[in-house]
Amino acid sequence: MTRTYRTGTALAASLSLLLPHAGAFAQAQGASGQAGATGPLFCIDGATPPCEQEPQSGVPLLELPIEALQALAAEAQLDDALLAPYGLSVELLGEGTKKEIRQALKAARQAERRAARRAERQADAAAEEQNDAAEAQADAEAQATAEADAEQVDEEARKAERRAARKAEKQAEIEAAAEAEVAAEAEADAEAEAEQADEEARKAERRAARRAEKQAEVEAAAEAEAAAEAEADAEAEAEQADEEARKAERRAARRTEKQAEIEAAAEAEAAAEAEADAEAQALKAERRAARKAEKQAELEAEAEADAEANATAEAEAETDAEADADADADAQPKLTAEERAERRAKRAARRAERRARAEEEEVDPTANEPQETVAAAGGTEAQPAGEVTETEIDEENSRQSDEEFEAAVGAEAEIEAGEDDDGLSNFQKALLLGIGAVTVGSLLNNGREVVANTGDRVVVEGDDGLEIYRDDDALLRQPGADLRTETFSDGSTRSTLTREDGTQVVTIRNAEGRVLRRSRIFADGTEVELFDDLAQSEPVDVRSLREMEPEPVTVSASDREALLAALRAEQAVDTGRSYSLRQVREIQAVRALVPAIDLDTLTFDTGSAALRPEQAGALVDLGLLIEDRLAENPREVFLIEGHTDAVGDDAYNLALSDRRAETVALALTETFDIPPENLVVQGYGERYLKVNSEQSVEANRRATVRRITPLLQQVASAQ
Known part of the structure; x- marks a missing residue:
């Protein structure tokens, strides 16, 4: 028995799990001709079908977003009796957190999928049992038929013997009558054949005359038709040649026009990209310069504050200055816009080199x-x-x-x-x-x-x-x-x-x-x-x-x-x-x-x-x-x-x-x-x-x- 993967409600149950994109899966299921989910249908936004968005017929309850479910519950469009089979309630939708609602929805979808798979396995088992019973019944019927056929063969043999005897007796009578009839018929046939021979000769003469006349007419018509077709073919070929020439001219013109449009668009796009790249690089350089200037200003302000705070301690100020100098020497220098551009150019060159040797690695x-x-x-x-x-x-x-x-x-x-x-x-x-x-x-x-x-x-x-x-x-x-x-x-x-x-x-x-x-x-x-x-x-x-x-x-x-x-x-x-x-x-x-x-x-x-x-x-x-x-x-x-x-x-x-x-x-x-x-x-x-x-x-x-x-x-x- 051939097992079909995901049939009927099993696939519908699986598709009902695909929140928050249930609409796309329901459309995929409908395209394959499989049954959809049962129960009331709603629009994705909670409205009543027909819906403004696809699918216009609506989707089952389990495929609605949490916000739509909460809105329907708040508007009293859902009650506990309708929600209970899905493990939901008006109270949960109204007071529960999204996490609690999502967990309840997930549990309901998993339960539906497990039920669908159990139903599929039970259907397969039932079909297997039904096939076994049908085979047993067919075997019994074949046995009974064989026994009946044997009895019928014996009866047919006895009937055949009786028929053969009657047939032999009847045959003798028929042969005697036939001999008398044959003699009479032989005489009549001789007369008829002579008369028929005369008639056939007359018919042959008439048929020969009609065939000669008809053949002449057919040949004349064929010659006239051939001449007309030759003339029509010549005209059609000339017209087709003219049309092909006109089409070739139009195609060439369209190709030239399209190529010009493509080249113009490519040039415009290249110019726009170049301008955008230049503006982007300039903007980045300005931002980096601004950040650098801002950071430099902060450092200078801190240095001035430190100098004022330590004005009374000259020795400590000298020590701090030396420490600051050491820190500056250890710190990684900031890159200028030109240095960053140079690094980008080097990376672009290395990128081209990597592409060139990519196939040889x-x-x-x-x-x-x-x-x-x-x-x-x-x-x-x-x-x-x-x-x-x-x-x-x-x-x-x-x-x-x-x-x-x-x-x-x-x-x-x-x-x-x-x-x-x-x-x-x-x-x-x-x-x-x-x-x-x-x-x-x-x-x-x-x-x-x-x-x-x-x-x-x-x-x-x-x-x-x-x-x-x-x-x-x-x-x-x-x-x-x-x-x-x-x-x-x-x-x-x-x-x-x-x-x-x-x-x-x-x-x-x-x-x-x-x-x-x-x-x-x-x-x-x-x-x-x-x-x-x-x-x-x-x-x-x-x-x-x-x-x-x-x-x-x-x-x-x-x-x-x-x-x-x-x-x-x-x-x-x-x-x-x-x-x-x-x-x-x-x-x-x-x-x-x-x-x-x-x-x-x-x-x-x-x-x-x-x-x-x-x-x-x-x-x-x-x-x-x-x-x-x-x-x-x-x-x-x-x-x-x-x-x-x-x-x-x-x-x-x-x-x-x-x-x-x-x-x-x-x-x-x-x-x-x-x-x-x-x-x-x-x-x-x-x-x-x-x-x-x-x-x-x-x-x-x-x-x-x-x-x-x-x-x-x-x-x-x-x-």
């Missing part, structure tokens, strides 16, 4: 680095944490997928080690401990230069190109959880996230915020390790790997069959080894060993890392299939890749693409039963363009998903 970027040893991995017994923070995660200190980041990608959070760090995030404090500074333009302890800093991400540049430092734990911060973070002297951290059900997620990160090890501990004490980059990794022979590298496999998230195959695929080529998470993130030839799922129906606005609500439906099939994979194997790990177009600075694009990857991961965890610890994000900026263009192309502002479980070291340890 055959070196594992992690090969020359020693095995990473961090204090956080040793535990508090080996070395106590320098700082411990505990945070209760709520909606104020967490982000949703439809929200932009608080700081723009182009913003600079210029903070140096040694300054007052009360306003710093834990991530920035750890960076200061581990790498020494996070100010744009500063050189780090590891020799790299900071080229962008937005507070949540720092982009640095070294000999191997751009690299992004982020807090890999940002995905885990979901409302209702408690987070304990221990920061050690080397900047490494160990975070323990505790959820309401008792589950804990323990993550070890280095000073750059990169996750090194992560495991999940269930309430009963069972621990599942997801990945471990603290173990020694064998360097990757990129040259050999590229020689055996298969053709890249990219499937569309809208093709469910291909999507299912991609999520179940193992390595396309058996390389006989596993890889660290860092090697998977940083080496394209390693990632290419598993299929890429292109979210081609989900793109981002220019400069944005937030998802538009109407795009949520693009994740339905992917989210449900990832749920199924995690139910089979809780160790599954998925890499979410972010990309940008080629417009703008490469450091800017790298930070923006990394934020886009985080947004897609958030959308998956918000809408489906997908634990965030099973997702890893990585931005690649403009490095892997889908459409090879330097212009603003929407298809390049995208995200990609890969199931990287077959590549990671934890697979080998698990087996």
Whole structure:
């Protein structure tokens, strides 16, 4: 019996879980011809259908936003009898917090989905039993039929014998009569044949005459018709040749006109961009000069105040002056506008050089680095944490997928080690401990230069190109959880996230915020390790790997069959080894060993890392299939890749693409039963363009998903 995935109410129940974008999922379900949810329908804003926005017929109660539910309850349009089946009440909607209402809605949706799945399994079992009963009944009927057929054969044999006897008797009578009749007929036939021969001769003469006459008429008509067709064909060919010539002239004119428009638009756009760049650079230079002048004025004012306060102590003033001179010598000099412009020009040149050699890179970027040893991995017994923070995660200190980041990608959070760090995030404090500074333009302890800093991400540049430092734990911060973070002297951290059900997620990160090890501990004490980059990794022979590298496999998230195959695929080529998470993130030839799922129906606005609500439906099939994979194997790990177009600075694009990857991961965890610890994000900026263009192309502002479980070291340890 063939099982159909997600039928009837089962899919409707699943789609009802997709708040706050339920409208998009309901439309996706209707497009596939499946049944919708039952009960009263409401507009998204709480009005009564027909609605001004799609869907005009309204949506079920569970798909309404919390604000709409509260408004309907306040207007007495909902009562307890209608709300009770969903675990809601008028009192809860009127007096409860959004967290309480969201939890009640989540519980109701999960219950509906579980009920739908149970109903599907019961329907399958009932159909199987019905098939078995039908087969048994068919066997019994076949046996009875066989017995009846045997009896009928015997009776037919007896009847055949009686018929044969009667037939023989009758045949003798017929033969006698036939002989007499034949003699009479022979005489009559002879007479008839003679008469018929005469008649046939006369008919043949008449037919020959008519055929000759008709043939002459046909030949004359054919000659006249052929002449007319030849004349008509000649006229049509001449007319068609004239029309083709006129069309060719019009097409040439339109191409010339369009080309002129395109060139004019390109010139205008280039001029506008050049002017905008010049204005932006001038404005930045003015702002930096103003900040520098303001800071200088503050320093001069402080110096004057110190001089007046210490006027009576000349010896102390001389000592203070010497100390100030030493401090000035140690401080990092501020860059002028010209120096910053020179650095940007050098970075642009290095960017072009990296692009030119990108296809020729055959070196594992992690090969020359020693095995990473961090204090956080040793535990508090080996070395106590320098700082411990505990945070209760709520909606104020967490982000949703439809929200932009608080700081723009182009913003600079210029903070140096040694300054007052009360306003710093834990991530920035750890960076200061581990790498020494996070100010744009500063050189780090590891020799790299900071080229962008937005507070949540720092982009640095070294000999191997751009690299992004982020807090890999940002995905885990979901409302209702408690987070304990221990920061050690080397900047490494160990975070323990505790959820309401008792589950804990323990993550070890280095000073750059990169996750090194992560495991999940269930309430009963069972621990599942997801990945471990603290173990020694064998360097990757990129040259050999590229020689055996298969053709890249990219499937569309809208093709469910291909999507299912991609999520179940193992390595396309058996390389006989596993890889660290860092090697998977940083080496394209390693990632290419598993299929890429292109979210081609989900793109981002220019400069944005937030998802538009109407795009949520693009994740339905992917989210449900990832749920199924995690139910089979809780160790599954998925890499979410972010990309940008080629417009703008490469450091800017790298930070923006990394934020886009985080947004897609958030959308998956918000809408489906997908634990965030099973997702890893990585931005690649403009490095892997889908459409090879330097212009603003929407298809390049995208995200990609890969199931990287077959590549990671934890697979080998698990087996």
